Amino acid sequence: xxxxxxxxxxxxxxxxxxxxxQASIEVHAGRVTGLIGPNGAGKTTCFNVIxxxxxxxxxxxxxxxxxxxxxSPSKRARLGIARTFQKxxxxxxxxxxxxxxxxxxQRRAWDKSGFDPKKVTxxxxxxxxxxxxxxxxxxxxxTGTARLVELARALATNPRLLLLDEASSGLxxxxxxxxxxxxxxxVADDGLGILLVEHDMSFVMGICEFIYVLDFGRxxxxxxxxxxxxxxxxxAAYLGTESVEEAS
Ligand SMILES: Nc1ncnc2c1ncn2[C@@H]1O[C@H](COP(=O)(O)OP(=O)(O)OP(=O)(O)O)[C@@H](O)[C@H]1O
Ligand SMILES: [Mg+2]
Numbered sequence: 640x641x642x643x644x645x646x647x648x649x650x651x652x653x654x655x656x657x658x659x660x661q662a663s664i665e666v667h668a669g670r671v672t673g674l675i676g677p678n679g680a681g682k683t684t685c686f687n688v689i690x691x692x693x694x695x696x697x698x699x700x701x702x703x704x705x706x707x708x709x710x711s712p713s714k715r716a717r718l719g720i721a722r723t724f725q726k727x728x729x730x731x732x733x734x735x736x737x738x739x740x741x742x743x744x745q746r747r748a749w750d751k752s753g754f755d756p757k758k759v760t761x762x763x764x765x766x767x768x769x770x771x772x773x774x775x776x777x778x779x780x781x782t783g784t785a786r787l788v789e790l791a792r793a794l795a796t797n798p799r800l801l802l803l804d805e806a807s808s809g810l811x812x813x814x815x816x817x818x819x820x821x822x823x824x825x826v827a828d829d830g831l832g833i834l835l836v837e838h839d840m841s842f843v844m845g846i847c848e849f850i851y852v853l854d855f856g857r858x859x860x861x862x863x864x865x866x867x868x869x870x871x872x873x874x875a876a877y878l879g880t881e882s883v884e885e886a887s
Contacts, residue, residue: 649698731778
């Protein structure tokens with residue numbers, strides 16, 4: 640089966656620093672895939688390569704087997720790639736509804752199916768569970784809720800592939816559980832492929848079917864959560880930061 644997304648031996652060099660080294664990963668539709676690794680491992684840089692914000696020094700990005708390496712971020716959005724950011728990116732002075740509407744309106748530029756942005760926005764507000772705060776200015780909402788607004792905005796472009804950079808960062812335990820339940824629904828009901836960068840090990844291990852571990856830009860291990868946790872190389876990479884075992 641052709642992967643929804645694959646990166647093929649991606650390399651990113653910043654001067655003398657090799658931030659990503661020959662990283663090959665695959666994301667499949669209907670699955671949550673994890674990308675983990677210590678600080679500075681190259682996770683966000685990988686996301687930037689996939690979304691077109693960072694040109695790779697070498698290597699390729701394929702969407703359903705089609706090479707999209709040279710395409711602009713907006714072209715990739717049209718092809719069905721959406722993301723959230725490690726540092727929350729929302730319009731703080733707009734309401735939750737307006738934040739989502741902006742993306743739904745943008746989608747009209749390429750989606751000629753005649754969908755109603757307002758109706759789409761209402762549906763997403765419900766789906767993500769933020770309908771009750773839809774008229775609040777996002778800058779006044781708690782971090783957890785603002786993260787959901789950012790996720791909702793990503794969904795408004797009707798993506799096939801969703802990249803979430805630290806989705807649970809700043810969330811309470813309860814909010815993290817809600818986030819996990821939401822992601823499971825998106826994968827099961829809508830067949831989305833999700834790639835998740837995450838520091839919260841219990842969240843990652845609980846939700847991902849398959850995990851890649853990056854360290855100094857290299858994929859040092861990959862497999863099921865159980866396989867990754869049992870891997871001595873992974874355990875060594877995490878020593879002194881956080882234990883992958885403790886979180887299980
Ligand atoms: N634009 C850039 N210019 C130069 N160096 C960069 C740039 N972006 C990232 N780096 C460096 O590349 C390495 C990988 O950074 P990246 O942000 O991808 O790591 P990360 O795995 O997302 O880390 P974190 O868990 O802290 O978010 C780091 O050493 C970082 O300092
Ligand atoms: Mg990062």
